[in-house]
Structure formats: structure tokens, C-alpha cells
Amino acid sequence: MTTATNMTGAPGHAAAIPSDGLAALDPHRIRQDFPILDQQVNGKPLVYLDNAATTQKPRAVIDAISNYYLNNNANVHRGVHTLSQRATDDYEVGREAVRRFINAPDVNEVIYVRGTTEGLNLVAHSYGRKYFKAGDEVIITGMEHHSNIVPWQILRQEIGIRLRVVPFNDDGELLMDEYESLLNDRTRLVSVVHQSNALGTVNPIAAMAELAHARGIPVLVDAAQSVPHMPVDVQALGADFLTFSGHKLYGPTGIGALWGRSDLLNDMPPYQSGGEMIRSVTFEETIYNTLPHKFEAGTPDIAGAIGLGAAIEYLESIGMERIAAYEQALLRYGTEKLGDIEGVRLIGTAEDKGGILSFHMESAHPHDIGTILDAEGIAVRTGHHCAQPVMARYGVPATVRASLAFYNTTDDIDALVTAIDRVIEVFG
Numbered sequence: 190m191t192t193a194t195n196m197t198g199a200p201g202h203a204a205a206i207p208s209d210g211l212a213a214l215d216p217h218r219i220r221q222d223f224p225i226l227d228q229q230v231n232g233k234p235l236v237y238l239d240n241a242a243t244t245q246k247p248r249a250v251i252d253a254i255s256n257y258y259l260n261n262n263a264n265v266h267r268g269v270h271t272l273s274q275r276a277t278d279d280y281e282v283g284r285e286a287v288r289r290f291i292n293a294p295d296v297n298e299v300i301y302v303r304g305t306t307e308g309l310n311l312v313a314h315s316y317g318r319k320y321f322k323a324g325d326e327v328i329i330t331g332m333e334h335h336s337n338i339v340p341w342q343i344l345r346q347e348i349g350i351r352l353r354v355v356p357f358n359d360d361g362e363l364l365m366d367e368y369e370s371l372l373n374d375r376t377r378l379v380s381v382v383h384q385s386n387a388l389g390t391v392n393p394i395a396a397m398a399e400l401a402h403a404r405g406i407p408v409l410v411d412a413a414q415s416v417p418h419m420p421v422d423v424q425a426l427g428a429d430f431l432t433f434s435g436h437k438l439y440g441p442t443g444i445g446a447l448w449g450r451s452d453l454l455n456d457m458p459p460y461q462s463g464g465e466m467i468r469s470v471t472f473e474e475t476i477y478n479t480l481p482h483k484f485e486a487g488t489p490d491i492a493g494a495i496g497l498g499a500a501i502e503y504l505e506s507i508g509m510e511r512i513a514a515y516e517q518a519l520l521r522y523g524t525e526k527l528g529d530i531e532g533v534r535l536i537g538t539a540e541d542k543g544g545i546l547s548f549h550m551e552s553a554h555p556h557d558i559g560t561i562l563d564a565e566g567i568a569v570r571t572g573h574h575c576a577q578p579v580m581a582r583y584g585v586p587a588t589v590r591a592s593l594a595f596y597n598t599t600d601d602i603d604a605l606v607t608a609i610d611r612v613i614e615v616f617g
């Protein structure tokens with residue numbers, strides 16, 4: 190696999206991260222690795238601020254995928270021939286990269302899935318169906334993405350479980366006392382988002398896990414928005430399951446990972462069935478394969494897994510701490526600039542938050558704002574961000590969301606501010 194060179198302009202991993210976070214890396218050098226960013230949209234230089242929806246892909250990822258299709262394409266785990274062995278090796282290199290990236294104890298605990306949505310569904314439908322019964326409770330928070338709400342509602346319909354929801358304050362911070370009081374003898378699982386996609390809030394997972402574990406309750410972490418922007422260590426967090434999507438991590442769509450403790454995964458039934466997930470099949474009996482294959486039925490997204498591995502290697506070459514320091518500084522810059530604009534209401538002002546600038550303007554509908562911004566070459570997301578309960582909590586139908594990545598610059602924020610001034614000119 191291709192390993193990226195040091196993109197930071199700094200002497201390497203070990204170099205200290207400057208206290209001025211904006212100097213933690215050189216975004217202009219990094220942008221050279223992302224060919225798509227160098228284009229005009231509607232006659233203006235592209236300003237890509239929709240990173241919470243999906244991130245752009247560095248050349249290292251695109252090259253790894255093309256290399257697989259150009260040179261190594263074959264099915265994995267099935268052939269003795271050379272191409273199949275090469276494909277299998279690279280596919281498994283990707284798995285080991287995921288293990289390393291989230292500091293999982295064992296590579297066999299890393300299951301490839303389509304993305305966070307499938308990871309959450311896998312736990313709900315395998316773990317939930319086996320262990321939950323009527324009256325049991327699952328705790329989520331008020332700021333979950335729909336993918337961490339609907340699977341539990343399906344189990345509520347099927348089994349009769351109860352869904353308990355941790356509320357949050359006006360800044361978008363969880364009410365930890367309320368969380369603690371929701372934990373009880375009927376709680377079977379806590380399933381919580383690490384970083385909210387709608388608000389940017391980073392939730393105190395380690396503290397939540399400690400409280401849950403004191404009662405023997407496992408914790409599932411939706412890390413879709415955290416893994417791409419900060420170092421994430423499943424052991425330090427005290428997670429029991431954690432899932433994320435490759436496409437938000439500068440990797441391809443259609444691939445992601447679910448990590449789970451092997452004792453839990455070993456006792457769970459398969460989620461899907463067919464080839465690969467079996468050790469032997471007769472018409473009388475099927476014996477399931479060991480981890481991780483038990484949960485990987487059928488031909489997987491081989492190119493996706495290889496691309497995900499390349500994305501992780503690329504990020505490792507820069508360093509997640511450096512990325513986090515830079516994005517935090519950019520967030521502070523953006524928060525200040527947007528906060529200065531009269532008529533802009535920032536939604537999500539937690540003390541601990543990632544690079545999400547969600548806002549609402551009384552004078553203009555978010556979709557109209559998005560259209561004006563697009564005319565200026567600026568890509569943002571407008572809508573409910575698959576978190577309708579969050580919108581309801583703030584009494585707005587939708588927000589405009591600018592979401593940051595480490596290839597964004599202060600110039601991008603300035604362009605956003607200028608375009609919002611244009612919105613004010615049009616709508617008042």
C-alpha cells in the first residue's frame with residue numbers, strides 16, 4: 190500500500206505541535222494531495238465545507254483503489270492463486286490499519302461493514318435480538334443521528350424494549366445527572382454518539398462508560414464524526430462496541446468498520462448469512478466461521494477496505510493530534526467570525542466540540558442560504574442533518590452546517606462570511 194509522505198511541513202511525527210493550532214500543519218501542502226479541491230464551481234474557487242456529510246479523498250486513497258483494480262483484482266480468502274493472495278493481503282492490511290488506528294486489542298475484533306449505519310444495525314439486530322426482552326431499556330441521547338434511533342425503534346416494535354433519551358442543555362451538552370438517573374437494572378445497552386453531526390458536541394464517553402460499566406451495561410459508540418477528527422482509542426474510551434464510516438475518514442464510500450469486544454462478538458449470532466461466514470455447511474447443520482468472518486457474509490467491498498487502509502495510513506503520516514489541533518484552531522476562528530455576524534444564530538456551542546458550525550438565520554430559509562452559498566462556490570449542508578430531534582429541540586426546521594476538515598483554511602471561513610453577507614444583502 191502507498192504510504193503518504195509527511196505532509197505537514199514539519200520534521201515528522203515526533204515534532205511538537207505548535208501552541209498556535211493553525212500552525213500545526215500546512216493546509217496548502219495538504220490540499221495538493223486532494224486533487225478535487227483544485228477546481229472552480231460556478232466560476233469561483235471551490236470551498237468545500239460539507240465534510241461531516243462526506244470528506245474528499247487524497248490521491249493515496251485513489252491510487253490504492255486503482256492499484257487494486259489495475260493489478261490485483263480477485264476475490265479474497267478463496268483462491269490459492271497469486272492475485273487472490275495479493276487481494277487478501279491488502280484487504281487484511283486494511284483491517285490491521287483499523288485496529289491500530291482505534292487501538293483495538295485484537296484485529297479479529299474488527300469487522301468490515303458498509304458504514305456506521307450498518308455497524309449500528311449489526312449490533313441492534315444481532316446483540317439486541319439475542320439479549321433484549323420486553324421491558325428492557327436502551328439509552329441513547331437527544332442528539333443521535335437517525336441511524337442510532339431507528340434500529341432501536343424497530344426493536345421496540347418487535348420486542349417491546351423501551352428507549353430512554355438523555356437530554357441536553359441549550360449549548361448542546363448532555364445532562365450527565367439525567368444520564369446517571371436513567372441507568373437502572375433494566376438498562377441493557379448505552380448507545381451514544383461520540384461527536385454530534387448536527388451540533389459538533391463531543392460527548393464524555395469515558396465518563397459515561399464508567400457509569401454504565403459500574404452496572405455491567407455495555408456501551409456502543411457511534412464514532413462517525415469523531416474518528417476523522419481526533420485520536421480515538423477504544424480502550425481509553427471504555428467502549429464495548431464502536432463503529433465508523435470510511436467515507437467520512439477520507440476513504441471510500443461503502444466501507445466502514447465495527448469494532449467489538451471479542452467476548453461479546455463471539456456470543457452474538459450472525460447478522461447476515463451465506464458464503465464466507467461459515468466453516469462448514471450440510472443440509473442438516475451449519476457451523477459458523479470464527480471472528481471476524483462470522484459477520485462478513487458474501488463478497489465484501491475489497492477495494493473499499495483497501496482504500497480505507499490507505500486513508501488511515503495517510504492520516505497516520507500526518508498525525509491525528511496535529512489534525513485535531515489544527516481543526517480546533519480553525520473552529521475557534523470560524524466561531525468568532527460567524528458570532529460577529531448579526532442575525533446568525535449558532536446552534537451547538539458546547540465547550541467540548543469538533544469542527545461543526547451549524548447556524549440559523551431568521552431572515553432566510555437554510556435552503557435559500559445554501560443556494561446563494563453554492564453560487565459563490567461554497568459547499569455546505571442545509572437541512573435537518575438526519576437529526577430531526579435536534580432541530581425540534583432548538584425549534585428550527587433545519588440549519589446551515591459548515592463542517593471542517595484539515596484541508597480547510599481561514600480563507601475558506603472568510604469566503605463563507607463574505608457569502609453570508611451576500612445573503613443578508615438579499616434577504617435582509
Ligand code: PLP
Pocket residue numbers: 241242303304305306307334336382384385386411413414434575
Ligand atoms: N452517525 C453520525 C453521527 C453521522 O454523522 C452519520 C452520517 O452523517 C451516521 C451516523 C451515518 O453514517 P453513514 O451514512 O456513513 O452510515
